[in-house]
Amino acid sequence: MTEFPTDLRRYVAIGDSFTEGMVDENPSDPGSYVGWADRLAARLAVDTPGFGYANLAIRGRLLADVVGPQLDAALALEPDLVSIVGGGNDILRPKADLDAIADSLEDAVARLRGAGVTVLMATMGDPVGAPVLRRLRGRIAVHNANVFGIAQRQGALVVDLWGLRALRDARMWGTDRIHLSTEGHERVAAQAYWALGHRDTDRDWAEELPPAPPLGRREALAGHAAWAKEYAAPWVRRRIQGTSSGDSISAKRPEVEPLD
Numbered sequence: 001m002t003e004f005p006t007d008l009r010r011y012v013a014i015g016d017s018f019t020e021g022m023v024d025e026n027p028s029d030p031g032s033y034v035g036w037a038d039r040l041a042a043r044l045a046v047d048t049p050g051f052g053y054a055n056l057a058i059r060g061r062l063l064a065d066v067v068g069p070q071l072d073a074a075l076a077l078e079p080d081l082v083s084i085v086g087g088g089n090d091i092l093r094p095k096a097d098l099d100a101i102a103d104s105l106e107d108a109v110a111r112l113r114g115a116g117v118t119v120l121m122a123t124m125g126d127p128v129g130a131p132v133l134r135r136l137r138g139r140i141a142v143h144n145a146n147v148f149g150i151a152q153r154q155g156a157l158v159v160d161l162w163g164l165r166a167l168r169d170a171r172m173w174g175t176d177r178i179h180l181s182t183e184g185h186e187r188v189a190a191q192a193y194w195a196l197g198h199r200d201t202d203r204d205w206a207e208e209l210p211p212a213p214p215l216g217r218r219e220a221l222a223g224h225a226a227w228a229k230e231y232a233a234p235w236v237r238r239r240i241q242g243t244s245s246g247d248s249i250s251a252k253r254p255e256v257e258p259l260d
Helices: 035-047 063-076 098-114 133-154 182-195 217-241
Strands: 010-015 052-055 081-085 118-122 157-159 253-258
Touching: 010 035, 010 063, 010 253, 035 052, 035 081, 035 182, 063 081, 063 098, 081 098, 098 118, 098 133, 118 133, 118 182, 133 157, 157 182
Parallel strands: 010 052, 010 081, 081 118, 118 157
Antiparallel strands: 052 253
16 A cells, blocks of 8 residues: 655655746746746645745656756755656657666666655656647657656656546647646646555546637647747757757746745
């Protein structure tokens, strides 16, 4: 039987844009994002006075950075809970080595568990209906199987986004079609809270939205063209140039501090 953590007081989130919170915009701080990890921290803070939270995740980061500098910084903050989600940007690359990704991730989780830290992992969502990412469905499925295997061996907890079918709805994703919308981040935060053992809440976060009105062909084509120009083209340009969207970005919450 799964043993859930109790009395968590110091939470550090590490990862890439998914954990930084893109594209869940912060209305009080233009250019910054909230995201599922911030929302999870807010839920945990309600249960625990004096709860502290840091978020070291930065958009565009590969797994080597997450399990390297970010992990080192996280351990230095003496957390009792760390969420580690990485590898998504690696998987987008044609020559991704899924076994190497799994080995690096497991080494990081083992290091955290060895320090007595509760570890929260997450699978990637099912891209079955996504226009571009659905081509990577098999690769993502393998990665997710590896995540569950690592969690079983190392005693980590998992947020199962692949099984959260509500996320297959396009309305759960931002205009870039890669990052979660505010609604999507809220759903993931609620599921993460549930994964940590808070099972006395309704699972309304898993309920699918009512069907959306179908798009006309002209409207759909216009949407694809706008997306290609605003998001796909810059992404390809960065790949060619060897740059990242997070090259000039630093962690939004580098220290464990109480939430406002």
